[in-house]
Amino acid sequence: MREFAFELRLCAHLESREEVVSRQLGASVHGTGNRILDVVTVAPGPAFEGRVALTPDEIPAGVLDADVGAGRWRRVSEAFDGPPERAHRLAEAGADAGFLELTRRDGQRVVRQVARYPDDWFGRIVGIENKPDLGTPGDLDFQLRHDAALGLLDEVVLATESYVTRAHLNRIPEAVGVWRVDFAADDPITVVREATPLDPDAPGVEILDERGLETRVGFASPDEKAAKRRRLAERAFGKGWRTYGLPACAESKRGREAGAATLPYCAFKERLVDAASECGPDCPGYEPGDAPDADRDAERAARTAWTPDAGEKRTQTALDRFN
Ligand code: SF4
Missing domain, CATH: 3.40.1350 (Trna Endonuclease; Chain: A, domain 1)
Incomplete structure (x- = not known):
């Protein structure tokens, strides 16, 4: 702990x-x-800055390895190596991440990058x-x-x-x-x-x-x-690093450290707690309650260059075309 x-x-x-x-x-x-x-x-x-503007999400390695290219549409089956299922799965993962546009042309699924990847x-x-x-x-x-x-x-x-x-x-x-x-x-x-x-x-x-x-x-x-x-x-x-949960317990508070104010603090144990392994009805201090309000993405955006909205419009457009 x-x-x-x-x-x-x-x-x-x-x-x-x-x-x-x-x-x-x-x-x-x-x-x-x-x-x-x-x-x-x-x-x-x-x-x-170019990477920040592209998408807030991780771009999967298999998508980057394929080097789909930003200039022209390519058939999904040609843009990715391997079996068709793998190609379609990677194309969808790239579109979900906001890095690829995916649509249909002449009955074929085609793909292209929304921008050059800034190596x-x-x-x-x-x-x-x-x-x-x-x-x-x-x-x-x-x-x-x-x-x-x-x-x-x-x-x-x-x-x-x-x-x-x-x-x-x-x-x-x-x-x-x-x-x-x-x-x-x-x-x-x-x-x-x-x-x-x-x-x-x-x-x-x-x-x-x-x-x-x-x-x-x-x-x-x-x-x-x-x-x-x-x-x-x-x-x-x-x-990022805010991959922790805030427990649904009356003793659960927002902990603070160095300007970050969404840490999982427990008033009963008087320290930060790992909700996944420490919290629940088996804990002697547990009392049912709501998890504290803590927008971890908003805090990351306020304290760093990362922005959760980057590329949002493009992502939505890509998904709309795909659907
Ligand atoms: S479950 Fe236990 S450790 Fe978790 S917040 Fe409640 S009292 Fe603290």
């Missing part, structure tokens, strides 16, 4: 840095789901592993070695509330930066050790599995890493 509250509070502070902030994102290239990053920050690139909309990607208490490290060692060896991110940082000793630093891969976080301080983040930049353009080694003395690794080429970075940036942009 401590990690959950730490994560939300840290995200609220990082949001003021004018980067895209998200949490709980996959960072494996070949190892499906074996590495989930706690927090990811994505710095805006030169074309960031350089994002810059530096930083992964942050939260470990408020270094006394209970869990999988920390594997996670940090995985990230440092793969080099998918520009930087990797460990964030903790613990006092960081020389012995701790010696156990953490050299490239990993370390932040000491004290939410009671005016500036809650103290850099104990700067991160060493990784090299996302170079080949990487992905640690897939470790059992006893056996380690299984995979090779990640620069192209595979670039594709994964775009997917990670898209996922971060579409998802």
